[in-house]
Amino acid sequence: MKQTEFKKRRKQLMQQIGKGNIGLIASASTRTRNRDVDYPFRQDSDFYYLTGFNEPEALAVFIPGRTQGQYLLFCREYDEKKALWEGAHAGLGGATRDYGADDAFPIDDLDEILPGLLENKAKVFYPMGQNSDLDHHLLDWVHHLRSQSRTGICAPLELVSLEQILHEMRLIKSAAELQLMRNAAEISAQAHVKAMQSCKPGLFEYQIEAEMIYHFQQRGLRAVAYPSIVATGKNACVLHYTDNKDKLKHGDLLLIDAGAECDHYAADITRTFPVSGRFTEPQKLLYQLVLEAQSAALAQIKPGEPWNAAHDASVNVLTKGLVALGLLKGKVSKLIKNEAYKAFYMHRIGHWLGMDVHDVGDYKVAGDWRLLEAGMVLTVEPGLYIPADCKTVAEQWRGIGIRIEDDVLVTADGHEVLTGLAPKTVEEIEALMQAA
Numbered sequence: 026m027k028q029t030e031f032k033k034r035r036k037q038l039m040q041q042i043g044k045g046n047i048g049l050i051a052s053a054s055t056r057t058r059n060r061d062v063d064y065p066f067r068q069d070s071d072f073y074y075l076t077g078f079n080e081p082e083a084l085a086v087f088i089p090g091r092t093q094g095q096y097l098l099f100c101r102e103y104d105e106k107k108a109l110w111e112g113a114h115a116g117l118g119g120a121t122r123d124y125g126a127d128d129a130f131p132i133d134d135l136d137e138i139l140p141g142l143l144e145n146k147a148k149v150f151y152p153m154g155q156n157s158d159l160d161h162h163l164l165d166w167v168h169h170l171r172s173q174s175r176t177g178i179c180a181p182l183e184l185v186s187l188e189q190i191l192h193e194m195r196l197i198k199s200a201a202e203l204q205l206m207r208n209a210a211e212i213s214a215q216a217h218v219k220a221m222q223s224c225k226p227g228l229f230e231y232q233i234e235a236e237m238i239y240h241f242q243q244r245g246l247r248a249v250a251y252p253s254i255v256a257t258g259k260n261a262c263v264l265h266y267t268d269n270k271d272k273l274k275h276g277d278l279l280l281i282d283a284g285a286e287c288d289h290y291a292a293d294i295t296r297t298f299p300v301s302g303r304f305t306e307p308q309k310l311l312y313q314l315v316l317e318a319q320s321a322a323l324a325q326i327k328p329g330e331p332w333n334a335a336h337d338a339s340v341n342v343l344t345k346g347l348v349a350l351g352l353l354k355g356k357v358s359k360l361i362k363n364e365a366y367k368a369f370y371m372h373r374i375g376h377w378l379g380m381d382v383h384d385v386g387d388y389k390v391a392g393d394w395r396l397l398e399a400g401m402v403l404t405v406e407p408g409l410y411i412p413a414d415c416k417t418v419a420e421q422w423r424g425i426g427i428r429i430e431d432d433v434l435v436t437a438d439g440h441e442v443l444t445g446l447a448p449k450t451v452e453e454i455e456a457l458m459q460a461a
């Protein structure tokens with residue numbers, strides 16, 4: 026992502042914060058995994074969206090209209106010893122030279138400098154309750170300023186949520202963002218093809234996971250967007266199964282929900298296919314029903330359509346189909362009203378997708394479902410999960426879990442599926458697997 030993109034975002038944010046106010050946002054922190062080993066660092070999405078700065082121990086400050094500089098970055102000072110052991114970091118010079126900060130200060134000087142920047146500002150925009158360190162510091166700084174009121178200094182009067190502004194911005198993707206999302210989507214879809222091609226009875230779930238991670242990394246995507254779900258047989262009915270440790274058996278399905286991250290942008294794809302390359306008859310009937318539900322939901326993805334239209338379409342198709350196959354009994358309208366379908370379809374149709382796999386942005390505006398707009402990206406992922414111990418259905422259906430998930434961009438006149446490279450019709454999947 027080019028620096029000009031981050032600059033454009035900061036400008037847009039500054040306009041919304043407004044003169045006389047100030048905005049603050051903190052980076053993510055490193056986290057200990059065990060003893061002196063950290064988890065891989067992942068920058069806070071909001072912070073990265075505005076700064077492109079990929080280090081911990083940093084705080085970005087936005088002061089619209091400030092003549093000595095509107096964008097300030099507090100960060101770690103350059104330390105040669107640290108560079109020797111841990112590698113490059115920007116330092117104060119890099120923060121201004123490479124990351125567009127108007128000025129940079131040592132993060133260790135925050136307590137001395139920040140109160141002065143808060144002086145006489147009416148509102149402080151910051152992500153409330155997201156970072157307890159920042160929450161505490163901010164209250165301390167405001168308290169400190171209040172105690173100086175007799176000198177004529179005014180402390181800020183209002184603390185305002187920065188996310189409201191920021192998340193509305195993040196909800197509509199720019200061309201530069203879409204380029205990264207297309208890349209994540211394409212490489213992740215190819216990894217699903219690899220999984221289908223390498224799948225055979227006797228392998229373990231983690232071996233298929235390894236095939237996919239190998240592909241992500243070979244293509245330069247070093248991180249997964251979320252822990253991969255590689256779930257065979259009845260494991261597929263556990264929605265967030267990530268143990269990925271069981272053996273693949275002939276006659277079972279394999280559900281894979283896996284996607285990579287490209288420069289902080291996620292892909293999120295699910296495909297379900299038979300371990301041996303051929304669906305059994307009951308598997309095929311349920312699979313085609315989920316596919317039909319997805320296609321009905323996709324037909325609702327266009328500008329002006331409310332967020333829930335796709336979900337309602339999927340509920341309609343699934344409930345009708347479950348009645349037709351005998352898994353639900355009764356009148357379709359009543360089963361929908363009573364939410365009887367939730368025994369087998371217990372999640373919603375999807376979510377916003379972006380820097381976070383479950384991306385930011387409100388789903389309702391003033392109490393009503395949000396209308397879709399061009400530039401939004403979302404997942405469409407209906408599923409059916411028949412518990413292995415479900416006594417109300419015939420035995421042939423039990424323990425089958427199926428989800429089909431694609432990433433979809435709302436376009437000016439409809440939508441574009443970004444993850445179409447991964448096959449999903451019964452015929453396509455069987456043909457690909459037979460040919461492998």
Ligand code: GLY
Nearest residue numbers: 251282293382406
């Ligand atoms: N992979 C998480 C989800 O599909 O929402």
Ligand code: MN
Nearest residue numbers: 293404406430
């Ligand atoms: Mn999803």
Ligand code: MN
Nearest residue numbers: 282293294430
């Ligand atoms: Mn998913």
